[in-house]
Amino acid sequence: MQKNPIPTMQQTLNVPIIESAGGLVCNKNHHILLMFKRGKWDMPKGRIEENTGPAESALREVQEETGLNRNKLTIQSELVPTWHTTRHQNTKYLKKTHWYLMEYDGEDDDTAPQVEEGIIECRWIHLSDLPQYRELLRVRIDYVIDFWHQNLAYVPRP
Numbered sequence: 001m002q003k004n005p006i007p008t009m010q011q012t013l014n015v016p017i018i019e020s021a022g023g024l025v026c027n028k029n030h031h032i033l034l035m036f037k038r039g040k041w042d043m044p045k046g047r048i049e050e051n052t053g054p055a056e057s058a059l060r061e062v063q064e065e066t067g068l069n070r071n072k073l074t075i076q077s078e079l080v081p082t083w084h085t086t087r088h089q090n091t092k093y094l095k096k097t098h099w100y101l102m103e104y105d106g107e108d109d110d111t112a113p114q115v116e117e118g119i120i121e122c123r124w125i126h127l128s129d130l131p132q133y134r135e136l137l138r139v140r141i142d143y144v145i146d147f148w149h150q151n152l153a154y155v156p157r158p
Helices: 009-013 054-066 127-136 139-151
Strands: 017-027 031-037 040-042 045-047 073-078 082-088 091-104 119-126
Touching (some): 017 054, 017 073, 040 127, 045 054, 082 139, 091 139, 127 139
Antiparallel strands (some): 017 031, 017 045, 073 091
16 A cells, blocks of 8 residues: 655645745854844845855845845855745745855944835844844744754854
8 A cells, every 4th residue: 555645835835936045144243133124023035046046145135135245244054944925916935945144244333224125224133132122023033043043153163
């Protein structure tokens, strides 16, 4: 007797998948970068463009959405991906976001929010201040930050 395979998330929801990439950005002051968009604290991310991989897309999106100098950004490691549903022009999608831990070799005030994308503020915060942001932190962002904090935040960097 042959077992029926477990259906994938895409088969269960019967919606197309789109992929995006973004970054959890840390600086030399041990701060992480959050941005305020549509009433929630978020991290920079965006669609993976054709002929571009997730890592390069993540770096591009961080630069575009936050104004950080691309030459001062480096990817340290890959983080846990997230999934959520979204809508665009009345079509529902399943969205996978590839997350990367990035280091920024600059100061706390080097940001310029991409206002045309609805980003009204970029803010560097110390991890000890994170609890006051949790109420307005998107659940998937909270998940990525927790994954980093529990697994990678205190690993010495080469």
